Amino acid sequence: MKAVFAKLALIATLFAAAAPAAHATADGPDAWRVHNVASYDVLNVRVGPGTNYFSIDALPHNARGIQIEFCTPTVTQQQYFALSPALQQQLNNYPTWCLVVWNGYQRGWVNRRFLTEDAY
Numbered sequence: 001m002k003a004v005f006a007k008l009a010l011i012a013t014l015f016a017a018a019a020p021a022a023h024a025t026a027d028g029p030d031a032w033r034v035h036n037v038a039s040y041d042v043l044n045v046r047v048g049p050g051t052n053y054f055s056i057d058a059l060p061h062n063a064r065g066i067q068i069e070f071c072t073p074t075v076t077q078q079q080y081f082a083l084s085p086a087l088q089q090q091l092n093n094y095p096t097w098c099l100v101v102w103n104g105y106q107r108g109w110v111n112r113r114f115l116t117e118d119a120y
Contacts, residue, residue, distance in 0.1 A: 033118035037061040045108040049097030057107045064118050071098040
């Protein structure tokens with residue numbers, strides 16, 4: 001049950017973060033930064049949401065001010081709770097991929113586990 005609420009909180013945060021900056025609320029971050037990437041490494045940016053897509057760009061390990069345009073998979077809170085427990089668990093097991101903008105340019109897709117809130 002704890003994992004279900006954690007995933008739901010993540011989904012709610014991603015929805016709030018995907019809103020245009022002019023409509024930002026206190027609910028979610030206005031910007032994101034790269035984390036859990038070694039200082040000698042980069043975060044691969046891909047043409048689609050998954051490792052089966054090739055890399056087209058890279059974000060430095062210390063990139064900040066990243067904007068999330070959209071994440072997948074995505075469901076509303078109402079849709080999530082309408083799912084059976086088995087389907088909720090299946091959804092929780094999917095990795096979340098986000099389409100990101102950095103330095104004013106759309107870069108591509110990154111795995112959400114490498115992004116965290118930025119106090120930019």
